[in-house]
Amino acid sequence: MTRAAPKPQCDSHPYLPMEAEVVEFTAESPSIFTLRLKLTDEQQNQLYSFQPGQFNMLYLHGVGEVAISIVSDPQDERLIDHTIRAVGRVTKGLQQLKPGDRLGLRGPYGRGWPMQECKGQDVIIVTGGLGCAPVVAVINYILMRRKKFGKLTIIQGVKHSDDLIWRERYDYWNTLPDTQVLIAADHGGAVWPFHHGRVTDLFSKSIVDPANAFAMLCGPEGLMQAASTGLIDLGLQPERVYLSMERNMQCAVGHCGHCQYGKDFICKDGPVFSYPEISDRLGVQGV
Amino acid sequence: MYGSETGFLARESLPELFSLLHVQGFDIVAPQIQDGSILYQVITGAEQLPSGWQDQQQPGSYRLTQTESPLNFSWANGPQALKPWLFAPREVIWRAEKQPDGRLQFCEPDAPDRKLAVLGVRSCDLAALKLQDAHFLNNRYHDPYYAARRKGLLIIAVNCSHPADTCFCVSTGDGPHAEQGFDLCLTELENGFLISSGSETGNDLYEKLPLTKATEKQLHNQLQQKLSASKQQRALPQIPVKQLLSERRDHPRWDDIAERCLACGNCTQVCPTCFCHKEGDLASLDASTSEHLREWDSCFSEGHGYMAGHQARPEIKDRYQQWMIHKLSSWHDQYGRSGCTGCGRCTTWCPAAIDFVEEVNLICGDES
Numbered sequence: 001m002t003r004a005a006p007k008p009q010c011d012s013h014p015y016l017p018m019e020a021e022v023v024e025f026t027a028e029s030p031s032i033f034t035l036r037l038k039l040t041d042e043q044q045n046q047l048y049s050f051q052p053g054q055f056n057m058l059y060l061h062g063v064g065e066v067a068i069s070i071v072s073d074p075q076d077e078r079l080i081d082h083t084i085r086a087v088g089r090v091t092k093g094l095q096q097l098k099p100g101d102r103l104g105l106r107g108p109y110g111r112g113w114p115m116q117e118c119k120g121q122d123v124i125i126v127t128g129g130l131g132c133a134p135v136v137a138v139i140n141y142i143l144m145r146r147k148k149f150g151k152l153t154i155i156q157g158v159k160h161s162d163d164l165i166w167r168e169r170y171d172y173w174n175t176l177p178d179t180q181v182l183i184a185a186d187h188g189g190a191v192w193p194f195h196h197g198r199v200t201d202l203f204s205k206s207i208v209d210p211a212n213a214f215a216m217l218c219g220p221e222g223l224m225q226a227a228s229t230g231l232i233d234l235g236l237q238p239e240r241v242y243l244s245m246e247r248n249m250q251c252a253v254g255h256c257g258h259c260q261y262g263k264d265f266i267c268k269d270g271p272v273f274s275y276p277e278i279s280d281r282l283g284v285q286g287v
Numbered sequence: 288m289y290g291s292e293t294g295f296l297a298r299e300s301l302p303e304l305f306s307l308l309h310v311q312g313f314d315i316v317a318p319q320i321q322d323g324s325i326l327y328q329v330i331t332g333a334e335q336l337p338s339g340w341q342d343q344q345q346p347g348s349y350r351l352t353q354t355e356s357p358l359n360f361s362w363a364n365g366p367q368a369l370k371p372w373l374f375a376p377r378e379v380i381w382r383a384e385k386q387p388d389g390r391l392q393f394c395e396p397d398a399p400d401r402k403l404a405v406l407g408v409r410s411c412d413l414a415a416l417k418l419q420d421a422h423f424l425n426n427r428y429h430d431p432y433y434a435a436r437r438k439g440l441l442i443i444a445v446n447c448s449h450p451a452d453t454c455f456c457v458s459t460g461d462g463p464h465a466e467q468g469f470d471l472c473l474t475e476l477e478n479g480f481l482i483s484s485g486s487e488t489g490n491d492l493y494e495k496l497p498l499t500k501a502t503e504k505q506l507h508n509q510l511q512q513k514l515s516a517s518k519q520q521r522a523l524p525q526i527p528v529k530q531l532l533s534e535r536r537d538h539p540r541w542d543d544i545a546e547r548c549l550a551c552g553n554c555t556q557v558c559p560t561c562f563c564h565k566e567g568d569l570a571s572l573d574a575s576t577s578e579h580l581r582e583w584d585s586c587f588s589e590g591h592g593y594m595a596g597h598q599a600r601p602e603i604k605d606r607y608q609q610w611m612i613h614k615l616s617s618w619h620d621q622y623g624r625s626g627c628t629g630c631g632r633c634t635t636w637c638p639a640a641i642d643f644v645e646e647v648n649l650i651c652g653d654e655s
């Protein structure tokens with residue numbers, strides 16, 4: 001099964017951003033924030049559509065562009081949300097934006113999660129690190145169409161319990177039918193109610209049926225590698241294990257060469273890959 | 288039908304070709320001697336072509352000497368040829384303008400619309416051009432700047448008569464004589480040039496040139512030249528390098544290379560198929576306008592594998608592996624053939640004299 005990325009929108013000039021306006025700014029933590037954007041041109045706004053797992057290039061005037069995963073729902077009334085971690089020059093600048101401010105946006109790019117393929121199936125989502133945006137998109141997507149999917153397990157790993165954002169969201173999700181949230185912290189605080197240790201320890205607790213489940217993974221490569229093998233051991237079919245990969249992205253259209261991951265360009269062949277597509281490289285130093 | 292005939296253009300008639308091209312609105316880019324190497328620049332007349340020059344190339348060394356010979360093309364190549372004329376080393380790809388009310392406007396610069404005729408394109412560089420076309424043009428997304436320059440390009444190939452010691456185009460199947468992808472193709476003989484055409488535009492020119500029919504002797508000389516230019520000292524191994532290289536990331540030779548490699552990126556800069564570039568922004572002093580530029584980059588640079596807080600290729604060994612494995616292995620998957628056309632530039636221009644071919648042979652060769 002090969003999944004092609006959807007046809008690009010701005011074919012004639014693939015590098016030129018569109019103007020977008022900040023509609024809402026939400027601080028999620030001191031370093032993580034969500035920008036809700038709207039394309040200012042009505043026609044572009046109408047044409048814009050994306051799939052969970054795809055990303056946009058956001059441009060901060062005079063500073064530069066950065067690749068950011070889209071977290072809103074594809075059916076949202078033309079509002080595009082991006083959850084961003086302020087780590088570099090551009091993202092720190094984006095953190096200063098206020099409603100009404102303008103920025104550049106081009107996209108959506110890449111191949112997202114296999115949402116069509118996993119309809120009616122169980123889904124297990126494994127994420128490590130902070131505010132892992134690509135899986136937030138998929139969690140929201142499934143929860144908005146809850147009946148179309150089977151059981152859902154969300155496993156979140158964090159280094160330290162203090163790192164967990166969206167605690168209330170996780171608590172709420174956990175109350176939904178056929179939905180389970182499992183959280184593991186390498187270092188839990190004194191009152192940490194969840195698991196101490198690695199996410200892979202939690203797989204056996206999942207409510208999904210491994211024979212009928214899809215997995216979606218996001219986070220550090222080491223974690224994804226361990227999770228992939230753990231899930232396959234659990235009984236998932238390798239081609240139903242999907243990973244969202246990350247590399248330096250500058251052009252997002254397969255030209256600049258920075259996102260190369262072996263033979264693949266993560267920007268156009270990914271960012272979401274099935275395990276067999278990249279298992280030859282996963283975890284190999286220097287690829 | 289073009290391409291079936293071979294004519295002869297006497298050396299004194301070469302200016303006719305220049306006039307024909309000028310009449311059709313072409314600027315002519317041709318080899319020039321500059322700073323001790325051969326570079327392609329715009330010239331106005333055939334008399335500006337350098338004559339009698341020969342190149343001696345070795346790993347880490349490039350030397351030119353001039354003889355009394357009237358030949359204009361008795362050398363192999365210089366550090367650059369076609370690539371910078373199509374994929375600019377640095378260019379503005381768009382501009383952002385901030386209006387007084389805070390709105391942003393994005394403008395694209397005018398597409399380049401210059402007609403360029405490049406004289407002296409080598410067979411290996413034609414093969415490289417095809418790969419750059421595959422990357423920038425015949426890909427999912429289309430590069431508008433490359434496309435515009437490519438549209439205005441006319442190619443006059445000149446077959447290689449004097450390959451350098453660093454050349455290995457025969458082993459990659461890309462030389463020494465050009466078979467396709469040109470408008471006109473020249474073989475330089477003592478008194479002039481054998482010419483054939485490879486496109487309708489080329490044929491048009493061909494028919495207007497003061498040619499005589501090629502003699503048996505001239506055609507024989509052309510064949511002799513091809514045979515002697517095919518005798519090259521270096522060769523890529525005729526084994527499945529694609530597979531072997533990526534399987535042998537643990538081969539001790541990589542560590543040996545990494546000790547010598549300076550990660551300067553010269554190899555990627557001179558390589559006619561490398562396409563990597565970085566993007567950056569240059570704001571005006573009052574920050575009202577900002578230009579978005581792209582500039583050649585290299586997988587040896589610090590920034591190439593850098594992502595927020597993480598370096599994908601921290602070691603020189605990782606970077607050398609990226610360069611060589613991309614070139615000789617990943618390229619097959621990406622564009623259906625190896626990314627190396629045997630020009631030898633990466634070896635000549637390596638300040639540490641790392642011999643690309645020798646290293647491939649060492650890593651892949653010891654099958655036993």
Ligand code: SF4
Pocket residue numbers: 554557558559560614626627628629630631632633634643
């Ligand atoms: S890898 Fe070296 S020999 Fe091959 S095309 Fe590039 S510069 Fe030329």
Ligand code: SF4
Pocket residue numbers: 257260555560561562563584585586587609610611613614
């Ligand atoms: S990754 Fe390296 S070898 Fe490949 S095109 Fe870019 S600079 Fe050249």
Ligand code: FES
Pocket residue numbers: 248249250251252253254255256257258259260265266267268
């Ligand atoms: S981001 Fe430029 S090639 Fe993928």
